[in-house]
Amino acid sequence: MLDLDRFYADCRDAVAQDDSHKGVSEILSRVMRTPDAVIAALGEPQRAGVTSLYSSPGLLIDNVIWGPYMTIMPHDHRMWALIGVYSGREDNIFWRRLPPDGSHGIEAAGAESLCRGDCMPLGPDIIHSVTNPIPRFTGAIHIYGGDLLNQERSEWNPETLREHPFDVEKANRLFEESNRVYWPSY
Structure with missing residues (x-):
């Protein structure tokens, strides 16, 4: 089983040594090599939502559970981020800003599918949307290089x-709507 306290301490130490994503990325990649150990520590994903596992001014670690077929709108983080999928699949569409000429603000610029055991870094300027394209819950550890909860974002x-x-609040409602679709008595 994954020792969560050791995982948080290792991530915290990596950020203390280098505030980029590099050291934490190595740690998350190592953890994702044994996704069953992550499930043993966090539980099998059963309900859409975001649970904060560790939070400090320079580091946030979340357990993100995407509901079946759930999609969240394009958004940014304005800090580095890492995604490690331990169950299911997460499809990311990447977007680029367009010049401010009155047209749409962004356009699709690429995509990447993350399956069980996959990890991916996101730079501070990345805009992405996320879809869970499968008929069951997807679990992922998302790590951010700062206080995402108090970060001005778009x-x-x-x-x-x-x-x-x-x-x-709108983002939280998307998770709750997903739960109501798949757990009608919720």
Whole structure:
């Protein structure tokens, strides 16, 4: 089983030595080599949501559970991030800003699918949207190089692709809506 306290301490030590994502990326990659150990420590994903596992001003570690077929709108983090999938699949669409000429604010620029055991870094300027394309829950550890909860961020309307301030409550509602679809008695 994964020793969560050791994992948090290793990540914290890596950031203390180098505030880039590099050291933490190595740690997360090592952890994702044994996804069953992550499931043993965190439990099998059964409900969509975000659970904060560790938080400090320079480091946030979340357990993100995507509901079946759930999608979250394009958004940024404005800090480095790492994603490690331990169950299911997470599809990321990457977006690039367009010149401010009155057209849409972003356009699709690439995509990457992460399967069980995969890890991926995101730079501080990355804009992405996330979809769980499978009919079961997907579990992933997301690590951020700062205090994401208090970071000014943006989201983009998925229909118009116009930029707006990131709305945490709206994002939380997307997770809750996913739970209501798959757990009607919830």
